[in-house]
Amino acid sequence: MDPTPSSLPEDFLKRTFSLLTSDTDHNSVSLVCKHWYTAERLTRRHVSIRNCYSVSPEILTARFPAIRSVTLKGKPRFSDFNLVPDDWGADVQPWLNAFATAYPCLEEVRLKRMVVSDESLEFLALNFDEFKCLSLLSCEGFSTLGLEAIATYCKNLTELDIQENGIDDLGGDWLSYFPENLTSLEVLNFSTLTSEVSFDALESLVSRCKSLRVLKVNRKVNLEQLKRLLVLAPQLTELGMGSFMEELVSSSVNGLEEAFSKCGNLVTLSGFWDATLLHLPAVYPVCGNLTFLNLSYANIGPDELEQILARSKRLVRLWVVDTVGDKGLEAVGSHCPLLEELRVFPVDPFDQKLGVTDSGLVAVSKGCPKLHYILYFCQRMTNAAVITVAENCPNFTHFRLCIMNPREPDYLTNEPMDEAFGAIVKTCTKLQRLSVSGLLTDLAFEYIGKYAKNLETLSVAFAGSSNLGMEYVMRGCPKLKRVEIRDCPFGDSALLSGLTQYESMRSLWMSDCNVTMDGCKKLAEEMSRLNVEVIKDEGDDDQVASKVYVYQTVAGPRKDAPPFVVTL
């Protein structure tokens, strides 16, 4: 008799499944049959919860008893732009409470857009003896006091990655709390903390942690100090530098250059605060090996950029600020044939004079045929340019264009930007993520619904003419996971057009559209496994649903919702 999936011995299954590394594979095998589901759940080591309210800590720990690594994401992405009120939720503590009982051997916690208090950090440090890895991205609620607790109690720490959080940097000596016998650190990123750390403590830490491969310091570390760190850690693969600003002493630049020349493994470089043309030669020795260059904190111009890029032929990912201008982007097109990802951030989102335009984007697309990820902030754009870009780079998976004035038309023809995005979705069949901007009618959305069959994430702002716009997308794009919409003329019928989609989506966000409470109630009635939440603004009249957040969940309505979040 041939073995069927359900007849294979559990031990065999468990051993096989424990070799699987991807979450997707784990999910797939768990769906084959009950037998496999049972074996798989006992072997799952890592779980990634992209919406912390889609499942409860109790349900998670009941299903997966052997988790060692958790990734948790909380608030909707638009909370990064102040669209979600304070005290909305996403507190990590209830999760930590459950983990303390169920996963005492927990090793890794990665949080994004969660609220993390100092008490929670201390709880984490004290309750998990094997704890190794903490990553906090875009979180808030903690201070450097919490970091002190982590440094003090996590004896096996290998990774501490603190990025872009809303944190009370109370300064102090949190870094000095790492005990002398801690030598296990491999990743240390405190680049976005603002206060000074004790350099002696940092130097000693770097010196004794021989496995350190990622070091990203903050702006308070100067060139001379950086050089001393590099001399101690030439094995680094990723470096975030401190500030270049200081009396320009050529010896310190030369000293740094020499230290860099010993760093043969460096592939990622970031920081560059206050860098000028005079300082840049310090990094030239490593440019040739770089695959990721993050210049998004450096206000450099096109000439400085060209100097670096001319020496960085292997670049795959590049982040810059729009001070480099179109001329700088032409340099990108000329020097970076292997480039796959480009992000151009605005130095001053409200200044209309500076920046990059359509011609910079076209220049990059001409020189970088492998480009598949773009994030581009600009003041103006044309349909023709984007159509050209689509032709040059048909492999886009992520196309995020932000024309910074809401409802800005094609500046040459004064027409809507519909054809631009139409070209992108028609040509780039692998497109997974799209952010649209500029003046857009329902036609743009008709194109998206018709062609963007692999689209998973869509961000829309100040666009569309009627409900039809959103309806085209919700009915046409089968793989949608996350949709976020603000300030568009989409109302209840648009909201309800997504009925068949919402249960297979992670979430929908709609703010300042034309959705009413009645529409939300209707949605909630039709779909019981969704949470339909309205965030009420004071002064909202009763029928207005100014902020709506809809997501699939097995945990039922939130138990921790603040009074201004109404679950229907």
Add this chain to the structure above:
Amino acid sequence: MELINFEATELRLGLPGSTEDHRDVKSTNSPVNSNKRSSPEMDSSVSDENDPSRSPPPTKAQVVGWPPVRSYRKNILQGKKSEPERGSGIYVKVSMDGAPYLRKVDLKVYKSYGELLKGLQAMFKCIIGLYSEREGYKSEYAPTYEDKDGDWMLLGDVPWDMFLPSCKRLRIMKSSEVIELTVSAFFFGRNKTTK
């Protein structure tokens, strides 16, 4: 007797901001209902409040959360030494008794109570005064705020720096009501007014 401008408190039909109030800069070509939440914050400068011939503001009206640049990045790039805040400013709602709609104001833009009051006066076209033990209320309106504990406080008692992080929202009350509340609080205990 202080003169107050009744326009801001006048009840009327029609959408807020749809009068000749030229300081409410709206985005153009707007097919969306221009409800208060999408109306841009006003420019906080006070000097041109009465100048109808004022040239268009040098910066476009700033809509909350747009462009979508994370506040952390904004602070760093502009070389601000301040800590990365949760928001690029401290936005609090401001309500005024009798006004049909609320506004939002960025407290970080102001450096003192005086500046804040000037900004509020321009916004609501009224005269607001700080309370003085000796002289009582100098005007029809008094500024109050809700602090982190949920208590309603009179503006001006604590140093500005201490006020900033504790202010959750502002309410411009009629002075007469403030006195009533003070009296009732005295007799009946702490009064958490909710609007």
